Amino acid sequence: METIKYPAKDSWDSLCRRALADKAAEVTATVTDIIAEVEKRGDQALIDYEKRFTGASLSALEVTAEELDHAETAISDELKTAINQAAENIEAFHKAQMMAPVEVETSPGVRCLQRAVPIERVGLYIPGGNSPLFSTVLMLAIPARIAGCREIILCTPPGKDGSVHPAILYAARLAGVKHIFKTGGAQAIAAMSVGTGSVPKVDKIFGPGNRFVMEAKQQVSRSNVAIDMPAGPSEVLVIADDTADAEFVAADFLSQAEHGPDSQSLLLTDSARLADILPEVIDRLMSTLPRQDMMNRSLTHSRVILLHDTDEIMAFSNMYSPEHLIINHRQADALAEKVINAGSVFIGPWSPESAGDYASGTNHTLPTSGYARAYSGVNIDSFMKKITFQRLTPQGIASIGRTVEIMAENEDLMAHKLAMTLRLNAIKK
Numbered sequence: 001m002e003t004i005k006y007p008a009k010d011s012w013d014s015l016c017r018r019a020l021a022d023k024a025a026e027v028t029a030t031v032t033d034i035i036a037e038v039e040k041r042g043d044q045a046l047i048d049y050e051k052r053f054t055g056a057s058l059s060a061l062e063v064t065a066e067e068l069d070h071a072e073t074a075i076s077d078e079l080k081t082a083i084n085q086a087a088e089n090i091e092a093f094h095k096a097q098m099m100a101p102v103e104v105e106t107s108p109g110v111r112c113l114q115r116a117v118p119i120e121r122v123g124l125y126i127p128g129g130n131s132p133l134f135s136t137v138l139m140l141a142i143p144a145r146i147a148g149c150r151e152i153i154l155c156t157p158p159g160k161d162g163s164v165h166p167a168i169l170y171a172a173r174l175a176g177v178k179h180i181f182k183t184g185g186a187q188a189i190a191a192m193s194v195g196t197g198s199v200p201k202v203d204k205i206f207g208p209g210n211r212f213v214m215e216a217k218q219q220v221s222r223s224n225v226a227i228d229m230p231a232g233p234s235e236v237l238v239i240a241d242d243t244a245d246a247e248f249v250a251a252d253f254l255s256q257a258e259h260g261p262d263s264q265s266l267l268l269t270d271s272a273r274l275a276d277i278l279p280e281v282i283d284r285l286m287s288t289l290p291r292q293d294m295m296n297r298s299l300t301h302s303r304v305i306l307l308h309d310t311d312e313i314m315a316f317s318n319m320y321s322p323e324h325l326i327i328n329h330r331q332a333d334a335l336a337e338k339v340i341n342a343g344s345v346f347i348g349p350w351s352p353e354s355a356g357d358y359a360s361g362t363n364h365t366l367p368t369s370g371y372a373r374a375y376s377g378v379n380i381d382s383f384m385k386k387i388t389f390q391r392l393t394p395q396g397i398a399s400i401g402r403t404v405e406i407m408a409e410n411e412d413l414m415a416h417k418l419a420m421t422l423r424l425n426a427i428k429k
């Protein structure tokens, strides 16, 4: 992990670069090949890729009713209770996001309406390479159900023995997912985008994943399917000052680092003391934890950055546009007001990212790699389309008819004008 003190402004851009940037071309080519194979060979390509990447020998891709029943007994009551509480909070926060229709009479006799309508068929990707992310099932399937999506399918890589982790199956059933397929990586994304013998084609694909998954979502979105957002290797930016408990900061770093070798953690601080002691506190805490190899690899592209003041800190943070932003600083509330770019923000010392990852109720499927500049994390809106409606009466034609005629004429679109002129003439009779 690097410590950088008072970097010059012209170096900030390069300090904001993600670890993935260098490997993009190689990943792009691999993913293009996988998508082409799935389009050509359907289910058999999925089965072959699962053998290659997970070691699983599959004869069928869909999880059976027996496997779902077995999952109910295979996890502890303690875990079920935890999943249930998290599900309740996620449901409460996402239900509150449902939007009422918008209806306005813009001119006399001209009524405009906007109504949110659920996307019919959605596909959820649940990562399973490094950990079985059953929490992600809740984050995607609960809002999909609340939004009213008619068909919700889920893909996740199986384990070597060909099974899906029982907590993923429990969470999926709890959230109302009916069809689950044992396939992961770019091949799962390809399958949901075109449909195979087993996996249905969907209208929109959701979910995070590693760089292969993220690249596949971006490639398929150029053809026939929508995606939620580019959500790749997880990242956190912590803003902390000398009031912050260094162990809290270190644990927040490590909880990101354990997600995978591509994850990135950044500390922005105005405390020289915190910048100096953090690496040692991280080492001490890491020595008590599993996954040290993964954490060490992730920490090679993590950074401690000492800046002069909170203005610099917020300017840097907004430039980096983190997926997660933890503000563990004496001015936490004031700094939170200055956030322009971030996926999800954790305010104060008692708000670790873990809370939002699992159970506070906010969604943890968030834009990474700087995409928080323009994308939101998953929310109810992600599962809806907004359809607009309008109804004009003869009074409405009288109100805006001449305006439409003039504008159409000036765009040289005389059929547009005619459609209005005929009606204007009709109401004069």
Ligand SMILES: NC(=O)c1ccc[n+]([C@@H]2O[C@H](COP(=O)([O-])OP(=O)(O)OC[C@H]3O[C@@H](n4cnc5c(N)ncnc54)[C@H](O)[C@@H]3O)[C@@H](O)[C@H]2O)c1
Binding pocket: 030, 053, 054, 126, 127, 128, 129, 130, 131, 133, 136, 157, 184, 185, 186, 187, 208, 209, 210, 211, 212, 213, 231, 232, 233, 234, 235, 259, 260, 262, 263, 323, 364, 365, 366, 367, 368
């Ligand atoms: N942004 C978010 O909201 C968010 C949320 C949760 C997790 N995440 C991220 O999701 C990621 C999960 O990654 P993961 O690897 O554990 O699981 P994953 O399910 O995303 O990927 C595993 C699959 O990737 C494919 N794969 C692996 N190596 C490959 C190779 N060399 N060539 C082609 N395909 C290959 C295989 O099919 C494998 O089964 C982590 O990076 C984590 O940080 C992000």
Ligand SMILES: N[C@H](CO)Cc1c[nH]c[nH+]1
Binding pocket: 133, 135, 136, 234, 259, 357, 358, 364, 365, 366
């Ligand atoms: N931090 C991940 C990306 O937001 C989500 C997650 C799932 N489980 C634990 N964490």
Ligand SMILES: [Zn+2]
Binding pocket: 234, 255, 256, 259, 357
């Ligand atoms: Zn996490």
